[in-house]
Amino acid sequence: MNLQDIAEKLGCELIGDGHVEITGVAGVAEASPSEITFLSNPRYLAGAKSTRAAAILIDRPNTDLPCAQLISGNPYLDFARALELFYQPPRPPAGIHPTAVIDPSSTVGEGASIGAYVTIGPRCSLGRNAVLHPHVAIYDGVTIGDDFLAHSHAVVREFCHIGDRVILQNGVLVGTDGYGFARRGDGSHHKIPQSGIVIVEDDVEIQAGTCIDRAAVGETRIRRGAKIDNLVQIGHAVEIGENNIICSQVGIAGSTTLGPNCILAGQVGVINHLNIGANVLITAKTGVGHDIPDNSKISGSPSIDNRQWLRCTAVYNRLPELDREVKRLKKKIDG
Numbered sequence: 208m209n210l211q212d213i214a215e216k217l218g219c220e221l222i223g224d225g226h227v228e229i230t231g232v233a234g235v236a237e238a239s240p241s242e243i244t245f246l247s248n249p250r251y252l253a254g255a256k257s258t259r260a261a262a263i264l265i266d267r268p269n270t271d272l273p274c275a276q277l278i279s280g281n282p283y284l285d286f287a288r289a290l291e292l293f294y295q296p297p298r299p300p301a302g303i304h305p306t307a308v309i310d311p312s313s314t315v316g317e318g319a320s321i322g323a324y325v326t327i328g329p330r331c332s333l334g335r336n337a338v339l340h341p342h343v344a345i346y347d348g349v350t351i352g353d354d355f356l357a358h359s360h361a362v363v364r365e366f367c368h369i370g371d372r373v374i375l376q377n378g379v380l381v382g383t384d385g386y387g388f389a390r391r392g393d394g395s396h397h398k399i400p401q402s403g404i405v406i407v408e409d410d411v412e413i414q415a416g417t418c419i420d421r422a423a424v425g426e427t428r429i430r431r432g433a434k435i436d437n438l439v440q441i442g443h444a445v446e447i448g449e450n451n452i453i454c455s456q457v458g459i460a461g462s463t464t465l466g467p468n469c470i471l472a473g474q475v476g477v478i479n480h481l482n483i484g485a486n487v488l489i490t491a492k493t494g495v496g497h498d499i500p501d502n503s504k505i506s507g508s509p510s511i512d513n514r515q516w517l518r519c520t521a522v523y524n525r526l527p528e529l530d531r532e533v534k535r536l537k538k539k540i541d542g
Contacts, residue, residue, distance in 0.1 A: 208228070208229055208292065209225060209226055209227060209228055209229065210223070210224065210225045210226070210227045210229055210243070210261065210262055210275060210277075211225030211226065213229055213243065213262075213277070213289060213292065214277055216288075216292060217264075217277065217279065217285045217288055217289060219264065219277040219278055219279045219285060220277070220278040221262075221275065221276075221277060221278075222268055222275060222276040222277075222278065223262060223274065223275025223276060224275060225275075227241075227261045227262070227275065228241060229241060229242065229243055229261060229262070230242060230293075231293050231294075232244070232286065232289050232290050232293055233260070235251060235254050235255050235258045235260070235263075236254060236258070238258055238259060238260035238261075239259060239260070240259055240260070240261055241261055242260055242261060243260055243261060243262045243263065243264065243277070243289060244258055244260040244262075244263050244264070244286075245263060245264035245265070245279075245282045245283060245285070245286035245289075246263055246264070246265045246282060247266070247281075247282040247283040247286075252269075252271075255272060256271055256272060256273065257273070258272075258273065258274060260274050261274055261275060262274050262275035262276065262277055263275075263276055263277070264276075264277045264279045264282040264285050264286055264289070265277070265278065265279065265282055266278070266279060266280065266281075266282055298320070298338060299320040299322065299338065299340075300320060301318050301319060301320050302320060302321070303315070303319070303321040304321060304322050304323045304324075304325070304341075306323045306324050307321045307322065307323065307324065307325040307326070307327075308325070308326045308327070309321070309325075309326075309327045310327060310328055310329040310330070310331070312329045312330050313327050313328070313329060313330060313331035313332065313333075314331070314332050314333065315327070315333045315337065316333055316334045316335035316336070316337060316353065317335050317336075318335050318336040318337075319333060319335070319336065319337040319338070319339075320337070320338045320339070321337075321339050322339055322340045322341040322342075322343070322359075323341040323342075324341050324342050325339045325340075325341065325342065325343045325344075325345075326343075326344050326345065327339075327345045328345060328346050328347040328348070328349070328365070329347050329348070330347060330348045331345055331347070331348065331349045331350070331351070332349075332350045332351065333345075333351045333355065334351060334352045334353035334354070334355065334371065335353045335354070336353060336354050336355075337351065337353075337354070337355040337356075337357075338355070338356045338357070339355075339357050340357065340358050340359045340361075341359050342359050342360050343357045343358075343359065343360070343361050343362070344361075344362045344363075345362075345363050346362075346363060346364045346365040346366075346367075346382070347365045347366070348365055348366040349363050349364075349365070349366065349367050349368075349369070350367075350368050350369065351363070351368075351369040351373075352369060352370045352371035352372070352373070352409070353371045353372070354371055354372045355369060355371075355372075355373055356373070356374045356375070357374075357375045357379075358375065358376050358377040358379075358415075359377050360377055360378045361375040361376070361377065361378065361379045361380075361381075362379070362380050362381065362382075362383075363375075363381045363382060364380075364381060364382030364383060364405075364421065365382065366382075366404045367381055367382040367404050367405045367406070367407070367421070368404065368405075368406045368407070369381070369407045370407060370408045370409035370410070370411070370431070371409045371410070372409055372410050373407055373409070373410070373411050373412070373413075374411075374412040374413070375413050376412070376413065376414040376415040376417075376437075377415045377416075378415050378416045379413045379414070379415065379416070379417050379418075379419075380417070380418045380419070381405050381407060381413070381419050382404065382405045382419065382420075382421045383418050383419070383420050383421065384401040384420065384421060385401045385403070385420040385421055385422055385423060385427075385442065385443025385444070385461060386420065386442065386443065386461070387399035387401060387423050387443065399423050400423065401420075401421045401422065401423050401443065402422075402423060402424055403421050403422030403423060403424050403425045403426050403427065403443065403444065404421055404422075404426050404427075405419050405420075405421050405426065405427045405428075405429070406426050406427070406428045406429070407419075407428075407429045408428070408429060408430050408431040408432075408433075409431050409432075410431055410432045411429050411430075411431070411432065411433050411434070411435070412434050412435070413429075413435045414434075414435060414436050414437045414439075415437045415438075416437050416438045417435055417436070417437065417438060417439040417440075417441070418439075418440055418441070419441040420440075420441060420442055420443040420445075420461075421443060422443040422444035422461075423443065423444075425444055426444070427441065427442075427443055427444055427445050427446070428445075428446045428447070429441070429447045430446070430447060430448050430449045430451075430467070431449050431450070432449050432450040433447045433448070433449065433450060433451040433452075433453070434450075434451070434452055434453070435447070435451075435453045436452075436453060436454045436455040436457075436473075437455045437456075438455055438456050439453050439454075439455065439456065439457045439458070439459075440457070440458040440459065441453075441459050442458075442459055442460045442461035442462075442463070442479065443461040443462070444461050444462040445459050445460075445461060445462065445463050445464070445465075446463075446464040446465065447459075447465050448464075448465045448466045448467040448468065448469055448485070449467040449468070450467055450468050451465055451467070451468070451469045451470070451471070452469070452470045452471070453471050454470075454471060454472050454473045454475075454491075455473050455474075456473055456474045457471045457473070457474065457475045457476075457477075458475075458476050458477070459471075459477045460477060460478050460479035461479045461480075462479050462480045463477055463478070463479055463480060463481045463482075463483065464481070464482050464483065465483045465487070466483060466484045466485035466486070466487065466501065467485050467486070468485055468486045469483060469485070469486065469487045469488070469489070470487075470488045470489070471489045472488075472489060472490050472491040472492075472493075473491045473492070474491055474492045475489050475490075475491065475492070475493050475494075475495065476493075476494050476495065476508075477489075477495040478495065478496050481495065481496075481497065481498050481499070482498045482499075483495070483498070483499045484499055484500050484501035484502070484503065485501045485502070486501055486502045487499050487501070487502070487503050487504075487505070488503070488504040488505075488513075489504075489505055489506075489510070490504070490505070490506040490513060492508065493505060493506050493507060493508060493510045494507075494508030494509055494510060495510045496509050496510065497509075497510070507519070
């Protein structure tokens with residue numbers, strides 16, 4: 208595929224020779240003379256000036272670059288689209304492996320690929336074109352929409368609902384019991400039945416090792432378009448808003464609600480029964496213990512406004528110096 212073809216498929220303006228044959232896509236430092244790369248962050252411009260790539264996706268023309276340019280309104284998105292031109296993950300053929308166990312009361316839509324040792328319990332419904340890789344387990348009464356993809360060892364527990372085009376990466380657990388126990392008078396604990404369900408709406412991806420708990424009553428809901436990273440814990444009766452980005456090792460305690468378009472960076476911790484508004488950005492390692500209004504950016508533990516946190520961290524680095532100065536002034540005052 209030549210560069211002109213790629214520019215047309217991506218809808219980008221081409222500056223340079225469109226006849227160059229392109230064999231793939233790579234990062235700025237790794238790209239070869241037959242590959243294209245991208246620049247979406249100006250901090251990496253210096254590296255782009257020495258790239259060996261045949262062409263670079265960029266948001267505006269730059270005469271300092273040594274290669275052809277594809278002018279894009281969103282270079283990172285078009286980089287992803289360019290990857291799709293050269294790489295599609297393997298899809299197993301349609302059919303049901305002889306070792307799979309599917310309860311006769313369940314239905315599987317046309318075009319499905321059901322791998323080795325998959326188990327599907329009673330009264331389940333899978334939509335069209337589902338792909339279940341080996342050792343996936345679907346419990347009783349689960350409903351799943353079209354174009355579902357579950358990698359090995361993913362589990363969907365009883366009575367949960369999964370929408371269309373949902374992806375579960377390896378080891379995802381949807382609908383595990385919420386952490387609910389009632390304390391007895393003697394100090395021991397009585398398990399509270401977790402009778403609620405998990406609802407995962409359309410176009411959600413949940414990545415490896417993440418657990419999403421069911422509620423004692425009601426539902427845990429992951430709204431449309433949310434993307435949840437590896438090793439995340441979503442507590443019982445939590446609601447994750449549309450198009451949320453939840454990064455690795457985040458923990459969200461029960462009955463907390465997040466509005467749409469939030470970003471929780473790595474290792475954020477959120478206590479229970481909070482309301483977090485729309486368009487909220489919570490930076491890495493933040494501990495959230497109070498409600499957060501719309502359009503906020505917060506940091507720190509306990510969490511505060513990001514600008515204030517930046518000022519605090521600047522002072523923190525000077526604490527030894529300030530401590531010495533306080534002691535000097537105290538000594539001067541005391542005579």
